[in-house]
Amino acid sequence: MTAQLEQKAEGARVTGRQPRSSKQNSRKSERSTERRFATWWWFTPALLALVLIHYAPSAIGAFFAFTNWKGLGKWKFVGWENFAAIADGGPTTAALINTFIIGISFVVLTNVLGLLLALGLNRTVKSRNVIRTLIFAPVVLSSLATSYIWKFIFEQDGPLNEFLRSVGLESLQRTWLGDPSTVLPAIIIVMVWQNVGLVMVMYLAGLATVSPELEEAASLDGASLWQRFNYVVLPAIMPSVVIAMTLMLINGLRVFDQIQALTGGGPYGASETLAVTIYKETFVMGRFGFGAALALVMSLIIIILTVAQRLLLRTSSKG
Amino acid sequence: MKGHIMKKAPSPAGRRFLSVAALASVTALALSACGGGDTNSNAPIAEETGPVEITLATPAFTGGGSGNPYLTLIDAFKAKNPNITVKLVESPNDQHGQTMRTQLQAGNAPDIFYVTAGRGNNQSFASLAEAGYLQDLTDQKWAADAIPASAKNLYYDDDKVFAVPADLAPITMLQNTGVLKQLGLQEPATLDELITQCKTARAAGKSYFAVAGTSGANTGLQAMQLAASLVYAKDPQWDAKRAKKETTFADSDWKKVLEQIVKFKDAGCYQDGAAGAGFDQLFPSVAQGKVAAAFAPAGAVAALRAQVKDGSFDVAVLPGEKAEDSRLIASPGNALAVNAAGKHKGSTLKFLEFLAQPANQDALAKANGNVSVTSALSGTVPEQFPLLEPYFSEPEKKIVTQPNYLWPNSGVYDSLGTGIQGLLTGQATPDQVLKTMDEQYDRGA
Structure with missing residues (x-):
């Protein structure tokens, strides 16, 4: 769908740049200038708002990454000192590892489950619209609200442990969010539960573009289920794959709400991600300069990984 | 549409102007973000006669009863000063400090607001005063009079005063005496006795303590109580020595404090799942009798008594290695400060002076469930805390300052x-x- 929109937008741009079929060649270049200027004039307010609201604060934030500002009062330039402290490791390294674990698991699980759900609920299942709505419902809920519900579920006396006790699996009972070995899987479950509906909808939109006749033709030619998926369906939904994986990678790497609500980064940093570390360093410890530097590093990591992922997906779709 | 088409593209000079304007606006934004506080502290304070409204900001009060304790005093002040209306604004407890910082920098902070003593957490007044956001109260005699001599180290910074104490919240064990009776347990006199009692409670299917492992503020309270007897009973000036780098956390009796927590854990003193428990689970587990005690400021017992009518709750002090080592942490840490950039400083100071009067401090402490500064100074035992009598009767010997107020930043307590x-x-x-605590301490203010 997005690809179609992009194509339409591109078409519109091309059409807009077509020279008028006028014989007055002397006025051609002047009109062309008028048209270009009109375009520039029209988007100026939006551009100004974007710069002032988005880029200027980001630039200011980036500027503070090179200071020792504590959130109040005076500051001084410290050069690359904050970045050197990040490179020194310690809690930042653990947070980086947790960020990667959560980000990669989140991308893989949401996309695999989202695709399976989309394939399952694409055409044949009865009441599929109801099931789709139920699966999509968590997406529209506040991530903080759902995290607090899950926190209750994971509590020592919560429903999950009660359920395990009721079916005789006492040995599996544990403090899910207070145990360093289970805290990350528990957080990933919550994140996947909340976002899989969105990915499913993206894939359903992609699957709507796959012609049933094409699948039937492949089937008549003796293609197996896997071959039909691999050679007919997957290439057709590739734009959805690209968008879903990109969005989920970004969301997974910058996750904050769920972790802050579920564990606050604990136990003892076992679930602390870069976003949580930035929050703690900035607002709890009052190290705004260090927090800004870490935020810059996190943004860079997200940009690099997202671009790398797009390149990989482009290569694989061409291949 | 044609009417919207400009006749000319911007000239190179026009483009340069736009570029410069954009750069100037970005720079202006940057500079406004960097600006410090407006230090109007020394400007003469005008007497205000007309009707004015001032704003008081406090953390949200969760103690139940008749609501925020300041409301009673606001009404009493209004009766005496009909031209001054005090509007109360509450912010979530854990966000109050950051909210005040943001509002002070944005220039829309309340006229007067809650702070804590010293500089050990993000609600502390000292860093705000350094940045020039607080009104200097040094010349106000009533402000200096409200600060007890024993708490001068918490309020004086370079011989200047920027905040006035409101009351004391002793750090205690909040206990369900019904559960202790049911288990046949007496008040433990030493830490060894307490360990034995933990085992008794565990054998009866209960646990002695509930702690909120996910709340550093709660686990820290327990450690500070242990430190009161294990560190400060022996060396009351430990924090002064740490400030002079004559000692460190790692090379001191603070190690005993943390080792004691491990002993508690090994003896089953904490509830199951303590590491993952939240603050919200503490009071219900004490109220329901699942555990015997939780660590909390003493004022919390009033809320528990009000909410659970058929319960029996009290506050006590964690014992030391020996009975005579036991100490109570109680400091006049709750305080109020005045916004240096406030528009109605005359009226605001009048309100703060009203709050600083001993009778009003007593009324505030009573409504808060805390202890007033005057009660603490006179050695009067607050009637709601009978078990704290031995400490208030010998305050100089048995009451110690809350340690984290004396630490240079909030990172130490967080660690x-x-x-x-x-x-x-x-x-x-x-x-x-x-080691982490020492690293945070050495980062300084």
């Missing part, structure tokens, strides 16, 4: 709180936690 969660899960050792 202590999260480190204890690491001890509960087995992820950290006492040495690792103490």
Whole structure:
């Protein structure tokens, strides 16, 4: 769908740049200038708002990454000192590892489950619209609200442990969010539960573009289920794959709400991600300069990984 | 549409102008973000006669009863000063400090607001005063009179005063005396006795303590109580020595504090799942009798008594290694400060002076469930805390200052709180936690 929109937008741009079929060649270049200027004039307010609201604060934030500002009062330039402290490791390294674990698991699980759900609920299942709505419902809920519900579920006396006790699996009972070995899987479950509906909808939109006749033709030619998926369906939904994986990678790497609500980064940093570390360093410890530097590093990591992922997906779709 | 088409593209000079304007606006934004506080502290304060409204901001009051304790005093002040209306604004407890910082920088902070003493957490007044956001109260005699001599180290910074204490919240064990009676347990006199009692409670299917492992503030309270007897009973000036770098956390009796927590854990003193428990689970578990005690400021017992009518609750002090080592942490840490950039400083100071009067401080402490500064100074035992009598009767010997008020930044206490969660899960050792605390301390203010 997005690809179609992009194509339409591109078409519109091309059409807009077509020279008028006028014989007055002397006025051609002047009109062309008028048209270009009109375009520039029209988007100026939006551009100004974007710069002032988005880029200027980001630039200011980036500027503070090179200071020792504590959130109040005076500051001084410290050069690359904050970045050197990040490179020194310690809690930042653990947070980086947790960020990667959560980000990669989140991308893989949401996309695999989202695709399976989309394939399952694409055409044949009865009441599929109801099931789709139920699966999509968590997406529209506040991530903080759902995290607090899950926190209750994971509590020592919560429903999950009660359920395990009721079916005789006492040995599996544990403090899910207070145990360093289970805290990350528990957080990933919550994140996947909340976002899989969105990915499913993206894939359903992609699957709507796959012609049933094409699948039937492949089937008549003796293609197996896997071959039909691999050679007919997957290439057709590739734009959805690209968008879903990109969005989920970004969301997974910058996750904050769920972790802050579920564990606050604990136990003892076992679930602390870069976003949580930035929050703690900035607002709890009052190290705004260090927090800004870490935020810059996190943004860079997200940009690099997202671009790398797009390149990989482009290569694989061409291949 | 044609009417919207401009006739000319911007000239190179026009483009340069736009570029310069954009750069100027970005720079202006940057500079406005960097600006410090408006230090109007020394400007003459005008007497205000007309009707004015001032704003008081406090953390949200969760104690139940008749609501925020300041409301009673606001009404009493209004009766005496009909031209001054005080509007109360509450912010979530854990966000109050950051809210005040943001509003002070944005220039829309309340006229008067809650702060804590010293500089050990993000609600502390000292860093705000340094940045020039607080009104200098040094010349106000009533302000100096409200600060007890024993708490001068918490309020005086370079011989200047920027905040006035409101009341004391002793750090205690909040206990369900019904559960203790049911288990046949008496008040433990030593830490060894307490360990034995933990085992008794565990054998009866209960646990002695509930701690919120996910809340560094709660686990830190427990550590500070242990430190009161294990560190400060022996060396009341430990924090002064730490400030002069004559000692460190790692090389001091703070190690005993953390080792004691590990002993508590090994003896089953804490509830199951303590490491993952939240603050919201503490009071219900004490109220329902699942555990015997939780660590909390003493004022919380009033809320528990009000909410659970058929319960029996009290506050007590964690014992030391020996009975005579036991100490109570109680400091006049709750305080109020005045916005240096406030528009109605005359009226605001009048309100603060009203609050600083001993009778009004008593009324505030009573409504808060806390102890007033005057009661503490006179050695009067607050009637709601009978078990604290031995401490208030000998305040100089048996009451110690809340340690984190004297620490240079909030990172030290945060490291202590999260480190204890690491001890509960087995992820950290006492040495690792103490090393982190020292690192945070050495970062300074």
